[in-house]
Each structure stands twice: as structure tokens, then as C-alpha cells.
Amino acid sequence: MMKYCIGIDMGGTTVKLGLFSREGQLLERDEIATRWQLGRQTVLEDIAASAHTLTGRRKIPLHDCTAGFGVAGPIDSQGYADAVVNLNMYDFYPGRELSEKLDNIPVTAANDANVAALGEMWQGGGKGYQNLLFITLGTGVGSGIVLNEKIIHGAHGLAGEIGHIWVNPHEPETCSCGGKGCLDQMASATGIVRNARRFLAKTEAESSLRQINDLTAKDVFDAAKAGDAVARETVDYCMGFLGKSIADVSYVIDPEIVVIGGGMSKAGQYLLDVVFDHYRRYPKLKKTLCRFALADLGGDAGIYGAARLALDL
């Protein structure tokens, strides 16, 4: 059995790497620029060099390690990536190619949101659970699913795309996917701001939000916590769609815990309470209600999850 795991999280701006003990302790960490403009081979060589640096610092032979590789695009169940659009990488096997540059140590790749879900299960907000729905609320709504401590990838690597469940037949604007009324349009930071503006326009009521020019989701949550009625109405409306969607997803995959991360999760317990209050209205769930928790690893969820993925190799 290998003694260490390397977790790699390849994003559009930087690649994060972590060297972990099998028990989940982060021993060494690195972050390098993603030089995708120079092509895939360069990026993979940069990653390999960084992995050598990390293990070198601890005088650990690379052959005592396995590696997990989180990639910002769909990876199918064969480890194949059709398109990682943001990095201009197409038609390749990320795990296999990285392994070749890492003295052929075992490397397995998966979608980055799914990997982050696994990280939160291993050492984050979902620690102690085996069945988890992880949701990131940021510019968009992303998610990852872990059942029995394994990532659910789906046939095309697209499992957990809950942001495009259609939830609101009354939404007039078109989503980036071409649909109308996606969860993404309601429960993302962008959705919160757009809906707050609508509520403000619809009413004459006093609201602290009216003084803010460049409204953000954080402003709306802060005002809601301070008791602002329009802000509360907005949060309740938008998070109602999220609570309903979590209930729907629970019927499909039956998780134990819902972990919420992403920028919006900084709204903390208040956010959890509002979402949970909507989620628990669905009577069939009574006996098997999920716990709700905040994500705990922030931007490091990806390297933790990738390392956890490597643990099974």
C-alpha cells in the first residue's frame, strides 16, 4: 500500500497541489499558475515538477505516492475528458497523461466539483459521513455527490449538475444553458441579486438595499440578517427553490448530509436555516431528513478530495 497521496486541483487560474498522509494530514502544499495558453503538455509538466518539489521537501520517493487529479470539466467513467473548455484542453485522458509525467505512479482523475465533494466528506463539513450532497453557491450553482465514500460520476461525468434543474416556470430570463427558470438563475449569487432588484422594484417598502449601487449577494444576506424585509423576502424566495431541489435530489440519491460551500456559504448558519426550513417541508422525507452543514475546507476542498481519490488506488 502506498504511504502518501498527492491531491491536485487544476483550475483555470492556478493549479493547487497538496501532499497528504493517508490519514488526511496536509503535509506540503503548492500553488502554481495554470499556463494553459502554452498547451496541455506544459501544464502537465508544470504539475509534475511541482509534485516532485513537494515530495522532495519531505524526502519522500514519488513511488510511495498515488495521485488524484481534479479537472474543471466532465470526466466520464473511463477517465476520458471530451472538453475542458476553460483550459482549451480536448479529447484526452487526464489521469493517464499525468501518470506518464509522474514516473507512472497511479493517477486517477475526476471532475473538480465532485472531487471537492469528496474532500468535504473526508476532512471537511461532511467528515464522519459516507453519503453526501455537496452544493457550491457562487456565481453559479454547482454540486457533487458522494455515496458510500465514492464519487457519483454519471455516464458522461455530468452527475451533480443540479444547477440546471428547471425550478421556476415564471422566470422570464434565459439561462446560460438556453433554458428558462434553472436553479442556477434562482439560487446563485447572481440570482439573488437579480431577484433582490425585482423585489425592490415591485414594492415601495423601505429597504437598506436601496442605498447600495453595486448590489452583491453578500449585501442581500447581510441586510436579511439585520431584519430588512425586502432582503428577507428575496432570500426566502430564492432559497425556497434550493430547498425544494435538495428535497428532489434526496428522493433520487438519498444522502445523509447536505454540505453547502462556495462564496455564498459565508452567510453561515442563517443561510443553512433558511434552506433547511424549505427542504423539510416535503413530508415523505420525514424519517430520513438530512443534516445540513457548512463546507469547511474552502478553496482547499479540491486538493483534499483529489488526495482522498488517490487513497483508493
Add this chain to the structure above:
Amino acid sequence: MMKYCIGIDMGGTTVKLGLFSREGQLLERDEIATRWQLGRQTVLEDIAASAHTLTGRRKIPLHDCTAGFGVAGPIDSQGYADAVVNLNMYDFYPGRELSEKLDNIPVTAANDANVAALGEMWQGGGKGYQNLLFITLGTGVGSGIVLNEKIIHGAHGLAGEIGHIWVNPHEPETCSCGGKGCLDQMASATGIVRNARRFLAKTEAESSLRQINDLTAKDVFDAAKAGDAVARETVDYCMGFLGKSIADVSYVIDPEIVVIGGGMSKAGQYLLDVVFDHYRRYPKLKKTLCRFALADLGGDAGIYGAARLALDL
């Protein structure tokens, strides 16, 4: 490696058993009454006796077999059954108990709808695929999910309960679950009949359905196929909710194929076409549209699936 698999499907009226080769050929079949009124031990002993009969007929030693056990209730990821209400069985480990009565050969248990999904993947309508959503349309709407050739159980054995996704905010009647507007109320045989009555009451239009006293879902589908406008409107309305739900579920688990079984699937290709037409309206799915197929094994899906489950032991 074991040479044969025994598939067992324990329902409320009968227990079906099949002896299979590892390649999926059904060698021997038996069906016995489920004498649940005499208690769990009697039922398990009846099953063991039947398993001995099946293997005896072929002169196969029981120790050359593994067994899979489909049970009409939720089984959690530890193989534990909290309650199999229809059989009055509570708080037990079905696989473990049956193994004790079967000379301790390996036995694994799972929920019967999930097992049927696996059966359809192995030798039925989903043959050749690894990632499948199986839906049964009968008195209710049931489902089972198979990803990478493995059943998705969920934390409490309740994965695939898609019948209780809330789909229709305008439904006035209460569902058995206590909710209002569940998929079950729209897309089940009962739902089709109730909605046909409503459409008939709402219009003066001619319809062959008006002559039928004891309306069934089959009547509605037959009339729709024959061109009856009210019947077509009913089918389109009810199956629209199913198509939308399949799209939602696809975002969550990303299957390759949707297999539709249950009594209503006798409506055949016409049913598939209507559901698919609604499902494919969701633009984000474009690149990864599922195939749709009819279930192929009828009431034997359970024994096939249970045998396939035993293949992994």
C-alpha cells in the same frame, strides 16, 4: 469463483427464485407463496427449501452458488432492513439471515425496485449499458438506479424514490405520502385515470372514454393511440411531468438509458415517444440525451437482478 447465482425476489404474494449461470442464462425457476403470516423464519425456510430444490434438480452443490435477495422495502448500505411493512418484517438483516439458512453461502440483499433495475441492465431492456434509470409505471411510480453496473442504494436504502418528487403545484388532492402534487399522482396508472376524468369533466368534446364506466389507464392509452383528443391531452399532460422529472434526475445522476417498465409500459413505443418528447425539451441535456427503452423481463426482472447482484459476491 462461484459457478452459479440464485436470484430471489420476495414480494407480498409470492417469492420467485431463479437459478442462473454466470452468463445470465435462467436454468431453473420456482415460485412459492410468501407465507409472511407465519413469520419471517418460516418465509426464509421456505425460500431455503426452494433454493435446495432448484439446485438439486441440476445436481449443483449449493456451495457452488451465491445468492441475491430482493426485498420489498428499503435496505440500507449495511444490508439492514428497518421495516418491510407489507410482509410484517422489522429490524433485521435479510441477507445475513437467509445465508444462515442456506449453509452460509454468500447472500446479499437489496430493495426490489433497485434489483429489478439491475436485472433490466443485465439481461433486459438496458442490456449493454452500465448506467441506467429504471422506472416502473403501475399503481404507483417506482424507480431504481444503476451506475457503473452497481445499484445506487442511498444512505437509508431510499434512492430512486422519484415518485414523490413534487412536480405539480396545482394538484388539489393529497398523495399517500402526505404531500400534494407528487409525480406518483400524475404519472401512475391511477394518476392517468384521475386526470382523464378531470379533462372529460372540463370539456364537452366527444371522447370514446365517455362510454367507459370503469376507466383504466389502458383505456386512456388505447384511445390516445386511436386519436381521441381528450385521451391524447391526458397522456400528454401526465407524461409531461414524467419527462420533466427524468430530465431533473438526469442532471443528478447522468444515466445513459431510461428503461420503462410496469403495467403501463404495455402502451409500448407510443408511451416512450410521448415521454421522450417532453424529456428532450431541456436544452442542457442536448449532448447527453438518454436513450429510452421498454423493460423486457416483466415480472422476472427481480430474479435476474438478484442473480446479477450475487455475481459480485
